[in-house]
Amino acid sequence: MPLTRATEQSLPATSLKRKLRLRELVIQAVLFLCGLFSIFVTVGIIYELGKESMLFFGRTQWERTNKPIVAAISASDVQFEVSNIGAMASPGEVIRLDDELLMLTAVEGSTYFVERGFRDSLPVPHAAETIIYRGVDPSVWEFLTGTSWAPHAGQFGVLPLLNATLMVSGIAILVALPLGLAAAIYLSEYASPKARNTLKPILEVLAGVPTVVYGYFALTFMTPLLRSIFGQDTVQIYNTASAGIVIGILILPLVSTISEDALNAVPRSLREAAYGLGATRLETAVRIVLPAAFSGIAAAVIIAISRAIGETMVVALAAGAGPAFTFNPFQAAETMTGHIVRISGGDLSYDSLDYNSIFAIGLMLFVMTLALNIFSQYIVRRFREVYE
Amino acid sequence: MTDTAPTATATAAIETNDLSIYYGSFQAVRDVNLDIQPNRITAIIGPSGCGKSTVLRAFNRMNELIPSVNTTGEVLFRGQNIYKPDVDPVEVRRHIGMVFQKPNPFPKSVYENVAWGARINGFKGNMDELVHSSLQSAALWDEVKDKLDQSGLSLSGGQQQRLCIARAIAVRPDIILMDEPCSALDPIATLRIEELMRDLAKDYTIIIVTHNMQQAARVSDRTAFFSLSEDGKRAGMLMEYGDTKTMFTRPEKKITEDYITGRFG
Amino acid sequence: MTASNLQGRHRLGRVWLVVFQIALVVGIIALCALLFNILNGSFGFVAVEDTVSPESLAVNGVPLEDLDKDALVQILQAHISAGLYARYEFEKPFAERSAGEVYDLILERVIEPRFVAQWSLYETLTNGDAIRQQAAQEFPNARLEFRSWLNSHFLRAPQSSYPEIAGVRTAVLGSLWTISIAVLFAFPVGVAAAVYLQEYAPDNLINRIIQTNINNLAGVPSIIYGILGLAIFVRVLGQFTSGIAFGASDPATANGRTILSAGLTLGVLVLPLIIINAQEAIKAVPNSLRQASFGLGATRWETVWYHVLPNAISGIMTGTILSISRAIGETAPLIVIGASTFIQVDPEGPFSKFTTLPIQIYQWTARPQSVFRNLAGGASLVLLGLLLTMNATAIILRNRYRRSL
Numbered sequence A: 001m002p003l004t005r006a007t008e009q010s011l012p013a014t015s016l017k018r019k020l021r022l023r024e025l026v027i028q029a030v031l032f033l034c035g036l037f038s039i040f041v042t043v044g045i046i047y048e049l050g051k052e053s054m055l056f057f058g059r060t061q062w063e064r065t066n067k068p069i070v071a072a073i074s075a076s077d078v079q080f081e082v083s084n085i086g087a088m089a090s091p092g093e094v095i096r097l098d099d100e101l102l103m104l105t106a107v108e109g110s111t112y113f114v115e116r117g118f119r120d121s122l123p124v125p126h127a128a129e130t131i132i133y134r135g136v137d138p139s140v141w142e143f144l145t146g147t148s149w150a151p152h153a154g155q156f157g158v159l160p161l162l163n164a165t166l167m168v169s170g171i172a173i174l175v176a177l178p179l180g181l182a183a184a185i186y187l188s189e190y191a192s193p194k195a196r197n198t199l200k201p202i203l204e205v206l207a208g209v210p211t212v213v214y215g216y217f218a219l220t221f222m223t224p225l226l227r228s229i230f231g232q233d234t235v236q237i238y239n240t241a242s243a244g245i246v247i248g249i250l251i252l253p254l255v256s257t258i259s260e261d262a263l264n265a266v267p268r269s270l271r272e273a274a275y276g277l278g279a280t281r282l283e284t285a286v287r288i289v290l291p292a293a294f295s296g297i298a299a300a301v302i303i304a305i306s307r308a309i310g311e312t313m314v315v316a317l318a319a320g321a322g323p324a325f326t327f328n329p330f331q332a333a334e335t336m337t338g339h340i341v342r343i344s345g346g347d348l349s350y351d352s353l354d355y356n357s358i359f360a361i362g363l364m365l366f367v368m369t370l371a372l373n374i375f376s377q378y379i380v381r382r383f384r385e386v387y388e
Numbered sequence B: 001m002t003d004t005a006p007t008a009t010a011t012a013a014i015e016t017n018d019l020s021i022y023y024g025s026f027q028a029v030r031d032v033n034l035d036i037q038p039n040r041i042t043a044i045i046g047p048s049g050c051g052k053s054t055v056l057r058a059f060n061r062m063n064e065l066i067p068s069v070n071t072t073g074e075v076l077f078r079g080q081n082i083y084k085p086d087v088d089p090v091e092v093r094r095h096i097g098m099v100f101q102k103p104n105p106f107p108k109s110v111y112e113n114v115a116w117g118a119r120i121n122g123f124k125g126n127m128d129e130l131v132h133s134s135l136q137s138a139a140l141w142d143e144v145k146d147k148l149d150q151s152g153l154s155l156s157g158g159q160q161q162r163l164c165i166a167r168a169i170a171v172r173p174d175i176i177l178m179d180e181p182c183s184a185l186d187p188i189a190t191l192r193i194e195e196l197m198r199d200l201a202k203d204y205t206i207i208i209v210t211h212n213m214q215q216a217a218r219v220s221d222r223t224a225f226f227s228l229s230e231d232g233k234r235a236g237m238l239m240e241y242g243d244t245k246t247m248f249t250r251p252e253k254k255i256t257e258d259y260i261t262g263r264f265g
Numbered sequence C: 001m002t003a004s005n006l007q008g009r010h011r012l013g014r015v016w017l018v019v020f021q022i023a024l025v026v027g028i029i030a031l032c033a034l035l036f037n038i039l040n041g042s043f044g045f046v047a048v049e050d051t052v053s054p055e056s057l058a059v060n061g062v063p064l065e066d067l068d069k070d071a072l073v074q075i076l077q078a079h080i081s082a083g084l085y086a087r088y089e090f091e092k093p094f095a096e097r098s099a100g101e102v103y104d105l106i107l108e109r110v111i112e113p114r115f116v117a118q119w120s121l122y123e124t125l126t127n128g129d130a131i132r133q134q135a136a137q138e139f140p141n142a143r144l145e146f147r148s149w150l151n152s153h154f155l156r157a158p159q160s161s162y163p164e165i166a167g168v169r170t171a172v173l174g175s176l177w178t179i180s181i182a183v184l185f186a187f188p189v190g191v192a193a194a195v196y197l198q199e200y201a202p203d204n205l206i207n208r209i210i211q212t213n214i215n216n217l218a219g220v221p222s223i224i225y226g227i228l229g230l231a232i233f234v235r236v237l238g239q240f241t242s243g244i245a246f247g248a249s250d251p252a253t254a255n256g257r258t259i260l261s262a263g264l265t266l267g268v269l270v271l272p273l274i275i276i277n278a279q280e281a282i283k284a285v286p287n288s289l290r291q292a293s294f295g296l297g298a299t300r301w302e303t304v305w306y307h308v309l310p311n312a313i314s315g316i317m318t319g320t321i322l323s324i325s326r327a328i329g330e331t332a333p334l335i336v337i338g339a340s341t342f343i344q345v346d347p348e349g350p351f352s353k354f355t356t357l358p359i360q361i362y363q364w365t366a367r368p369q370s371v372f373r374n375l376a377g378g379a380s381l382v383l384l385g386l387l388l389t390m391n392a393t394a395i396i397l398r399n400r401y402r403r404s405l
């Protein structure tokens, strides 16, 4: 037998032993931490939104009643006359004079009966004409059901903002769904590969334009257009219709791309079966392919709605500044995102009412979009199972 | 054909004891006991799906790259079970190299293709010489000596496969595993690789999976025949193992004979 | 099935085909309208009134533009107060200023052109004569000129409250700064996370959570990232993002609303996009390469570093540039973390206050005076140009890499 490498060069038995590869370990740890970072981001978002929202709901806000006390009172007076201007407070409410908090126990005509030095504040004398502030505690319930948003006046109902957001998103979907779906059907069922390769990039350019440019477009093009069609008196300068239509254009590529993917995922055999039964191209597309791709299209619509709800710059520029509870699309109404942008522009001081309210609205926005995104993923997953 | 008839050697290059391999809960290979002899070419044959590739990859722990795989039993390489927890799969693969079914050179220069494995394995000597000798051993030197800095992908399929062999040899392994190395090649390229294998067998232990009976008969010293278990569970089992000549002329089992003569599968 | 029925079905098919095509045409029209609208605002007639006419400044019949620097300095000195002159001298000695810079000062301080009216490109092209007449009647002292709101002065000049001399220089620099910081942060972290998920992560609960989480983060509205940035980078980490901790800024005035905070916020915002794109690129690397590498006894990292990444890098770069172009246009999160409304000096470093190009567009658009809309149009052109350049770079990069492979 000839000498051979394998037998001649016997390796020490330990040579296969696992070595401590420090570099590999360190690198793997670093890579893992980078992967984990996204979890920190989510936790950070939830923690900060939650914490500041709790501050928003857990703190007394002071509303100016414009009602002054008539005469000066001493540190121990437990009843005093109030002027007849301004808003009345009702018994059981906490009121504030200067820095002292008082519990209003009873009201008789223009006389307030109070408990002094409430919540450990120091009873002090107050001068005549001191304005009474009324304590308001924003509750989650009021936040979700109130129809007026004016935090500095003690009104904490998010509905006007939510309503505007939903109106804008609704209009956007009304624009984007038919257009996007029709474009997707054309691209996937009718267009030649060449036509598709030229048309798709055009839609993709629409997706690449920054949203602030869409805002500019809404304000300087869409709004004047609407006003010239429906009349200057009907359509306000800022209105949800213009913002909604432009957001519809903005999410159009999203709807058409995802829908087209869904249509393309429908197996050829299904189409061939339909043609084989004598169906026309339209009948195949609408009766066979479209229903088969339904869940994919549904996911596209949901993602698009989520995108529209979170869209900010268009509404900040075109929908109006100032919450308004209106169902008229031609009137100005501020959306949730628009409101956040408006009040945070400039130096917003920490722990102020506005600062905290941003987080409460942000939390609501986050929950809404997250729920929609998770829902769409669920639908897509189910959809995949059908054809794979 | 080999001139030195294989004789039973005392030390096996690889020895398996009750090797079973699972993909998730599916048992792909059952209770294989096999000893591969050093400096011989061992062919693994058998019908498609009987677990040949799976067994081959078990010899250098390549199966671990597939997440669901689970291996039981032992694979002894020079008396050491390579599946012991303290064994490093990277070390195992440095001793047991592999050539794949489809030529897969790196998208780098011919030179780099050969040099890279040696470099990461800490080779300190003269790299030019190593590249030269490896390419020469792979019978490729004359064809590529003027194209060392061209991309490995610019070579023909047969040249690419020889480049992959050169790349494997450059690491100076003890054993080279080849999984259907000629299945993507034309007959002439196949012939060259077969000649090459006979040459390499002087220095290396080679295990080759092949679907081609003639190839197994032409190049191998010993042959292992695998087939699916007949209990309906479709697990791959070692049916017969012995000298190639014996096996192709006087197989012990009926099923082996059926397969070799093409009456099967 | 009768023949007439079949005809009807085919007719219906043709009608709907037209409907489908119209949908696409509407999309294309929308894009055209968008672009037209920007051009419409960026060019057009303006009526300009000069406080001092340039002709009256000509010396010995040599027009102002052709005068040499000394003559220009003399004119400037003659027309502005000594105090102002001294201030300019203090800011940058006239000896060091170029003739062009002095000319700009004369324009700004002496000639002081004022735009009294402006018209859109469409009006200018279709109704030029009427505009000329109207301008001659209403603004007898003004001259009517065709103006490109996007011009070299616009690119060079800092922000100003006078539309005549305002420019986007500070905003463009701010955008470049923030985006660079975003890339410096998000690219390595994103690629590392993608490598982890594709090459290392076993299929277990924690990794599935990470993957799902990244997909969800990609769908979170950008304004939420602004709120996060405000709470974390501006407030909690204010000591660092303001530079106070490094002694780089004055603790009395500095706060966390800096370029660094903005860049990090954008970085976190694009991180999921970069990860997802990089994962796709890594997925596209053929498995046979990994096997070849492992088969030679390479470790996992050696395989990743020498084979997976080099083959995925062009895809990763393309994906990153696309993600970054999204970040460059982001406005809302930066407003929330507190972009400054008015910045005239170039940003000096990561601890400077900032404004960016999209924020500039937003503020100009939101101003009630229509003249600022023209500026917004010009700035939009600059922004689109920037994006176009980036995307072209991505394409060139990809092609060049393909060729070298």
Ligand SMILES: Nc1ncnc2c1ncn2[C@@H]1O[C@H](COP(=O)(O)OP(=O)(O)OP(=O)(O)O)[C@@H](O)[C@H]1O
Pocket (backbone or CB within 6 Å): B023, B028, B047, B048, B049, B050, B051, B052, B053, B054, B055, B066, B236
């Ligand atoms: N990655 C995998 N995941 C799950 N099952 C696998 C995987 N790879 C192989 N199998 C299964 O394991 C069994 C053996 O496969 P293997 O590839 O080893 O067969 P083979 O003998 O090499 O076949 P062929 O001759 O076709 O290459 C087959 O039933 C196959 O379906």
Ligand SMILES: [Mg+2]
Pocket (backbone or CB within 6 Å): B052, B053, B054, B179
């Ligand atoms: Mg196989």
